[in-house]
Amino acid sequence: MRDFLPDDVRRREYVVGVVRRVYERFGFEPIETPAVENIETLLGKYGEEGNQLIFKILKRGVHEGSGEADLALRYDLTVPLARVVAEHRAKLPRLFKRCQIQPVWRADRPARGRFREFYQCDVDTLGSTSPVVEAEQCAAVSEVLAELGFGDFRIRVNDRRLLTSMLAGAGVPAALHDGALVALDKLDRLGPDGVGAELEQRGVPPGARERLLAVHAEHGGGDSASGVAGALAALAAAGSRVADVTPAGVEARESLRVVLELTRDTAAAPRVAYDPFLARGLSYYTGAIMEINVPDLAGSLGGGGRYDNLVGMFSGDTVPACGFSLGLERILVVMEERGMFPASLPSAPADVMTAVFRPEDLGHALRLAHVLRQSGLRVLVYPDADKMGKQIKYASSRGIPCVAILGEDEIGRGEVTVKDLASGRQETLAERGAGAAVKAMLGEGRG
Amino acid sequence: MRDFLPDDVRRREYVVGVVRRVYERFGFEPIETPAVENIETLLGKYGEEGNQLIFKILKRGVHEGSGEADLALRYDLTVPLARVVAEHRAKLPRLFKRCQIQPVWRADRPARGRFREFYQCDVDTLGSTSPVVEAEQCAAVSEVLAELGFGDFRIRVNDRRLLTSMLAGAGVPAALHDGALVALDKLDRLGPDGVGAELEQRGVPPGARERLLAVHAEHGGGDSASGVAGALAALAAAGSRVADVTPAGVEARESLRVVLELTRDTAAAPRVAYDPFLARGLSYYTGAIMEINVPDLAGSLGGGGRYDNLVGMFSGDTVPACGFSLGLERILVVMEERGMFPASLPSAPADVMTAVFRPEDLGHALRLAHVLRQSGLRVLVYPDADKMGKQIKYASSRGIPCVAILGEDEIGRGEVTVKDLASGRQETLAERGAGAAVKAMLGEGRG
Numbered sequence: 001m002r003d004f005l006p007d008d009v010r011r012r013e014y015v016v017g018v019v020r021r022v023y024e025r026f027g028f029e030p031i032e033t034p035a036v037e038n039i040e041t042l043l044g045k046y047g048e049e050g051n052q053l054i055f056k057i058l059k060r061g062v063h064e065g066s067g068e069a070d071l072a073l074r075y076d077l078t079v080p081l082a083r084v085v086a087e088h089r090a091k092l093p094r095l096f097k098r099c100q101i102q103p104v105w106r107a108d109r110p111a112r113g114r115f116r117e118f119y120q121c122d123v124d125t126l127g128s129t130s131p132v133v134e135a136e137q138c139a140a141v142s143e144v145l146a147e148l149g150f151g152d153f154r155i156r157v158n159d160r161r162l163l164t165s166m167l168a169g170a171g172v173p174a175a176l177h178d179g180a181l182v183a184l185d186k187l188d189r190l191g192p193d194g195v196g197a198e199l200e201q202r203g204v205p206p207g208a209r210e211r212l213l214a215v216h217a218e219h220g221g222g223d224s225a226s227g228v229a230g231a232l233a234a235l236a237a238a239g240s241r242v243a244d245v246t247p248a249g250v251e252a253r254e255s256l257r258v259v260l261e262l263t264r265d266t267a268a269a270p271r272v273a274y275d276p277f278l279a280r281g282l283s284y285y286t287g288a289i290m291e292i293n294v295p296d297l298a299g300s301l302g303g304g305g306r307y308d309n310l311v312g313m314f315s316g317d318t319v320p321a322c323g324f325s326l327g328l329e330r331i332l333v334v335m336e337e338r339g340m341f342p343a344s345l346p347s348a349p350a351d352v353m354t355a356v357f358r359p360e361d362l363g364h365a366l367r368l369a370h371v372l373r374q375s376g377l378r379v380l381v382y383p384d385a386d387k388m389g390k391q392i393k394y395a396s397s398r399g400i401p402c403v404a405i406l407g408e409d410e411i412g413r414g415e416v417t418v419k420d421l422a423s424g425r426q427e428t429l430a431e432r433g434a435g436a437a438v439k440a441m442l443g444e445g446r447g
Numbered sequence: 448m449r450d451f452l453p454d455d456v457r458r459r460e461y462v463v464g465v466v467r468r469v470y471e472r473f474g475f476e477p478i479e480t481p482a483v484e485n486i487e488t489l490l491g492k493y494g495e496e497g498n499q500l501i502f503k504i505l506k507r508g509v510h511e512g513s514g515e516a517d518l519a520l521r522y523d524l525t526v527p528l529a530r531v532v533a534e535h536r537a538k539l540p541r542l543f544k545r546c547q548i549q550p551v552w553r554a555d556r557p558a559r560g561r562f563r564e565f566y567q568c569d570v571d572t573l574g575s576t577s578p579v580v581e582a583e584q585c586a587a588v589s590e591v592l593a594e595l596g597f598g599d600f601r602i603r604v605n606d607r608r609l610l611t612s613m614l615a616g617a618g619v620p621a622a623l624h625d626g627a628l629v630a631l632d633k634l635d636r637l638g639p640d641g642v643g644a645e646l647e648q649r650g651v652p653p654g655a656r657e658r659l660l661a662v663h664a665e666h667g668g669g670d671s672a673s674g675v676a677g678a679l680a681a682l683a684a685a686g687s688r689v690a691d692v693t694p695a696g697v698e699a700r701e702s703l704r705v706v707l708e709l710t711r712d713t714a715a716a717p718r719v720a721y722d723p724f725l726a727r728g729l730s731y732y733t734g735a736i737m738e739i740n741v742p743d744l745a746g747s748l749g750g751g752g753r754y755d756n757l758v759g760m761f762s763g764d765t766v767p768a769c770g771f772s773l774g775l776e777r778i779l780v781v782m783e784e785r786g787m788f789p790a791s792l793p794s795a796p797a798d799v800m801t802a803v804f805r806p807e808d809l810g811h812a813l814r815l816a817h818v819l820r821q822s823g824l825r826v827l828v829y830p831d832a833d834k835m836g837k838q839i840k841y842a843s844s845r846g847i848p849c850v851a852i853l854g855e856d857e858i859g860r861g862e863v864t865v866k867d868l869a870s871g872r873q874e875t876l877a878e879r880g881a882g883a884a885v886k887a888m889l890g891e892g893r894g
Contacts, residue, residue, distance in 0.1 A: 001481030003531050005538060006545070009477040025820045027797040027827030030456040034448035034564050035482055035520075035550065036502070055483070056505045058516050060554040067514015069505050073482075084450050091452060093845055097796065097827065098453070103482065107507040117481050130830035132809050139813070143820075265814035349544065350474040362579050366586070367712035373472045373590075380474030380544065383577035398540055 001117040010345050012119075015331055016101055018147050019121045026140045028099035028123045033080040035103070039072040045079045045310075047283050053106040073105040077122045078284070078310070078323055085126055086315030096126040101328075113299060113333040121302075124323035126311070131255055134288045134306065135262035137324040141292060141302060142267035144326060149340045153294050153301065154226045155271045158278035159256045160285050160305070165249025166242045166276060170211035172204050178283075180204055184212065185279040189298075192216055215241045215276060223275030231260050234274040242276055252287070259288055284310045290324060297334050302326035348399035350380035352418075352438045355391040356406045359384070364411055368404060368431060375435035396421050402438050420444075448564040457792050459566075462778055463548055465594050466568045473587045475546035475570045480527040482550070486519040492526045492757075494730050500553040520552040524569045525731070525757070525770055532573055533762030543573040548775075560746060560780040568749075571770035573758070578702055581735045581753065582709035584771040588739060588749060589714035591773065596787045600741050600748065601673045602718045605725035606703045607732050607752070612696025613689045613723060617658035619651055625730075627651055631659065632726040636745075639663055662688045662723060670722030678707050681721040689723055699734070706735055731757045737771060744781055749773035795846035797827035799865075799885045802838040803853045806831070811853055815863060815878060819851070822882035843868050849885050867891075 004012060020030075042054055056069035074080055077100045085092060101121045108116060123140055125133040138155050145153050163181060172180050183198040190198065192213050199209045218241070224234030235257055243253035256274075263269050271292075280289045280303055287306030294301060304324030311319035335341060352372060354365040362385065369379040380400060382391045388405070395403050405417040405426075416434050419426035420441045429437055451459060467477075489501055503516035521527055524547045532539060548568045555563060570587055572580040585602050592600050610628060619627050630645040637645065639660050646656045665688070671681030682704055690700035703721075710716050727736045727750055734753030741748060751771030758766035782788060799819060801812040809832065816826040827847060829838050835852070842850050852864040852873075863881050866873035867888045876884055 001483055003481070003535065004479040005531075005535060006476035006478060009479055012479075013477070025823075025825050027800075027825060029453035029796045030460070031453060032451040032456055032459075034450070036448055036552070036564065052508065055507070055518070056511070057520070058503045058505060058514070060502070061499070064503070065514075067505070067512075071502070073504070084452075088450065088452060093841070095830070095841065105483070117483065125830070128830045130809070132813065132828055132830035135813060136816075136828060136830075139817070262810050262813055264810060266817050349476045353474075362577070363709050363711060366579065366582060366709055369583075370586070370713055376472075378472050378474060381579055381583060383542070383572070383575045383579035383583075394540070394542065 002115065006349070007347055010347070011332065011336075011341055012328065014341065014345055015148060015328060015335070016119075016121070019144050019326060019328075020099070020101060022140060022144045022147060023099040023121075023123055025143075026097070026123070026136060028097045028140070031081075031084065031098050031100055032102060033074065033077070033084060033100070035074055035105075036071045037074055037080060037083070039069055041083055041314075042072050042075055042079060045284065045313075046075060047281070050075065053108055055105050055107055074102070075106060076104050077102060077120050077325065078124065078307070081122075081124055081126075081323075082307075082310040082321070083314050085311050085319060085321075086317070089315065089317070092126075094127050097123070098126070099123050113297060113327070113330045115329055119328035121326040121328055122304075122323055124321060126319055126321045129308070129320045131258040131262055131288075133322045134259040134290070135266065135268070137304060137322065138259075138263050138268035138272060138290060139266035141324050141326055142271050145292070145301070145331075146267055148331065148335065150294065150334075153271060153292050154223075154273050155268060155290055155292050156223050156273050156275035156278045157231070157256060157259065157288060157290050158275055159252040159288050161248045161252035161287065162238065162242055162256070162276065163279060165245045165252065166212070166215060167208075169241055169245035169249075170215070171208040172212070176202060176204055180212075181279040182281075184277050185281065187216065187277050211241065219276055223273045223278070226271055226273045228260055228264050228269050228272055231272045231274040232257065234276075235260065238274070238276055256288060280305055288322070292326075294334055296337070297330060299330060300327070301330045301334070348401065350378040350398075350400050351442055352377055352402040352404055353380045353382055353391070353395040353400045354404045354406065355382050355388060355395075356385050357388065357408065361385070361406055361408070361411060364406055368406065368416060368434065371431070372404070372435050372438065375439075377435060377438060392419070392421070402441050404434055404438070449562060453796070454794055457794070458779065458782075458788055459775065461788065461792055462595060462775060462782070463566075463568070466591050466773065466775075467546070467548060469587060469591045469594060470546040470568075470570055472590075473544070473570070473583060475544045475587070478528075478531065478545045478547055479549060480521065480524070480531060480547070482521055482552075483518045484521055484527060484530070486516055488530055488761075489519050489522055489526060492731065492760075493522060494728070497522065500555055502552050502554055521549070522553060523551050524549060524567050524772065525571065525754070528569075528571055528573075528770075529754075529757040529768070530761050532758050532766055532768075533764070536762065536764070539573075541574050544570070545573070546570050560744060560774070560777045562776055566775035568773040568775055569751075569770055570772075571768060573766055573768045576755070576767045578705040578709055578735075580769045581706040581737070582713065582715070584751060584769065585706075585710050585715035585719060585737060586713035588771050588773055589718050592739070592748070592778075593714055595778065595782065597741065597781075600718060600739050601670075601720050602715060602737055602739050603670050603720050603722040603725045604678070604703060604706065604735060604737050605722055606699040606735050608695045608699035608734065609685065609689055609703070609723065610726060612692045612699065613659070613662060614655075616688055616692035616696075617662070618655040619659070623649060623651055627659075628726040629728075631724050632728065634663065634724050658688065666723055670720045670725070673718055673720045675707055675711050675716050675719055678719045678721040679704065682707065685721070685723055703735060727752055735769070739773075741781055743784070744777060746777060747774070748777045748781070795848065797825040797845075797847050798889055799824055799849040799851055800827045800829055800838070800842040800845075800847045801851045801853065802829050802835060802842075803832050804835065804855065808832070808853055808855070808858060811858055815851060815853065815881065818878070819882050819885065822886075824882060824885060839866070839868070849888050851881055851885070 289305035736752035738750035
């Protein structure tokens with residue numbers, strides 16, 4: 001887990017600001033949930049591996065010695081949302097679009113763009129089975145990434161039911177489906193041979209293995225070209241080996257087709273691709289699944305899918321739901337490496353610093369700062385009457401563009417000397433004109 | 448710990464936005480630290496009671512069964528800051544003003560305005576012993592509260608060294624100082640008699656008890672009138688029983704006098720008061736201490752003080768420091784009860800909702816939404832072709848002011864019907880004019 005110093009925070013907030021603005025443009029409303037959940041809420045929702053990555057909190061007080069945990073740190077934002085919807089149902093609208101940008105914690109091995117504390121930026125729509133939901137979420141995350149300057153991301157889509165249908169068609173016994181999906185999820189990393197070996201290890205019969213890898217070869221080694229047209233063509237070709245095996249497969253292909261069609265006039269249109277092997281790890285997905293990638297990051301920038309049964313695990317009521325999550329740290333690591341942050345991000349702590357020669361003038365500096373702040377300027381009062389050279393050096397080293405110097409003579413005349421550190425130019429003027437003078441200097445610096 | 452639904456989040460973000468803007472105007476730079484710290488970092492920093500209120504996290508993996516905790520949830524933002532300063536010293540400026548707005552966790556009994564997860568809004572200045580630091584922090588929090596609409600808060604100030612001096616002067620043995628301070632801290636709640644009884648319980652000799660309560664009576668039963676002049680007068684009167692006992696007491700009175708003088712031309716001027724009994728719980732304070740109260744809340748809205756030795760506990764280097772913390776939940780509970788939130792806070796999920804009669808027109812709705820969003824509007828696409836009455840009822844129940852209706856005929860003509868739900872007025876116009884029409888309706892609604 002990491003500390004974020006001011007420049008880090010400014011970059012993070014810039015990205016979060018874009019995410020938030022776009023999400024709200026799509027009608028997603030913000031909620032927040034506690035960092036800590038009851039441990040039962042989380043256990044059993046993320047698969048066996050997930051259970052082990054949950055940070056567990058000791059019971060307090062006299063129970064502390066028992067070593068028992070009753071609470072746990074939030075592992076994702078989806079399970080807490082399902083709990084919130086079950087718990088606050090009466091206060092929430094029937095159709096509920098929410099966004100949530102908060103940290104989650106996983107006791108995972110850190111890697112590039114992977115940390116034990118990281119922020120998820122989620123949109124979820126509760127209460128609708130319409131394919132508009134999936135299409136809009138693809139559109140929203142596409143607008144986020146486009147606004148941040150990404151031009152090369154792809155959103156691969158698939159449907160959990162198509163995966164099941166494909167596995168059934170290949171002859172993988174139902175009991176081995178989960179394991180087979182874990183293996184197929186590694187096609188990008190291990191290639192067909194590696195995955196074939198893992199399928200064998202997991203007990204998938206040779207014929208089934210061959211048939212699965214034949215689908216892979218048929219689909220040009222994986223996902224389709226990007227863009228609605230290519231995705232639709234590839235999906236249409238997902239015939240006898242993938243969709244046309246079970247009625248659920250046929251239905252899933254049709255619903256995925258409609259999702260893709262609906263993205264046609266959105267920012268997602270050039271981004272979508274069909275990948276018959278996209279599996280996504282989490283066990284709660286029931287329909288469409290999505291994942292965003294860029295070429296220069298091994299993991300994904302985000303992903304999501306439909307999970308129509310999760311709320312029911314908390315309330316008994318079935319509430320259809322679908323969500324998409326962007327990983328803040330993943331986005332940041334790529335933006336950092338590509339140098340994608342705008343040059344206009346502020347990096348100085350203030351627009352102007354006040355400086356005095358004598359300790360007894362510090363009160364005067366505070367008064368001037370008060371006036372300058374009222375005009376909207378960010379002002380740092382240098383707190384000591386150090387040597388003027390030392391004070392100006394501090395301002396300069398911090399990137400503060402102007403210094404307002406209050407000397408004895410200036411104070412006597414109600415004046416102040418405003419110095420532009422970049423040009424070295426300075427002017428002495430009435431204190432009431434200082435704000436305008438600083439703003440003029442800032443304007444020049446920017447121009 | 449609580450869930451925050453959209454209206455809660457909007458109120459919280461409004462307050463955080465004001466806090467953040469004011470803090471940055473004063474030159475405080477944002478940092479963020481992890482929710483989780485090594486347990487050794489936190490233990491022993493908050494006193495015995497504090498240790499017990501820390502949420503502790505079980506070791507992971509094979510060590511889980513041991514019941515041992517190696518991590519803990521952040522208990523405040525000050526100790527993590529001291530760790531950050533010790534750890535990242537080389538990357539930080541010599542004079543470092545930072546703000547931090549993040550949650551902390553305490554396993555405390557919940558009460559009005561007190562929760563187990565709550566946000567602190569902190570400003571701290573590292574690297575200066577100047578009284579300008581304290582004065583500016585009082586000014587900054589005063590501007591925050593004034594901007595939020597508080598007109599009746601007071602900032603009581605004192606100095607840890609004056610407390611020590613007063614206790615010594617009263618004849619309290621040094622070993623009983625901590626306990627005596629805990630008792631004196633309850634003067635507001637228990638009154639002189641109750642505190643006298645507690646001092647007796649804690650072993651403070653009768654003569655010392657009498658002398659302490661005599662100081663209380665001398666100071667008019669507690670703190671001075673608000674305002675620099677009153678505070679200075681009361682402080683000057685803190686003579687033979689309080690300051691003039693030890694050289695450190697005399698020095699502390701002088702430095703507190705300068706702090707108060709420096710607030711004279713800031714937003715804190717009418718707010719400050721001197722309270723010889725203000726003690727503050729945390730053990731790391733070394734100099735000035737401050738606390739903000741309003742009449743209708745038993746606890747404080749915030750507080751802080753100088754802690755010149757805390758960074759040294761992590762690095763060996765002494766780094767002078769002083770901080771002020773506002774409690775977000777305390778502020779919110781008072782604002783809620785007093786109805787202080789601006790009427791202009793948004794509460795609808797969108798400015799306009801699209802509605803269609805036929806499922807095959809949903810793609811068209813997504814296209815229109817895309818165009819409207821590009822013009823800056825927040826748009827909710829109703830995801831199903833439900834009966835129009837049901838759709839409009841949904842918009843109305845959510846407070847969405849306009850609906851853009853795409854009927855078969857309208858679509859054929861490239862038109863859309865924009866309906867203002869408040870007035871019931873509607874007009875059918877070319878799709879490209881829809882954004883302007885919606886904005887005109889929003890403008891009227893506001894006017």
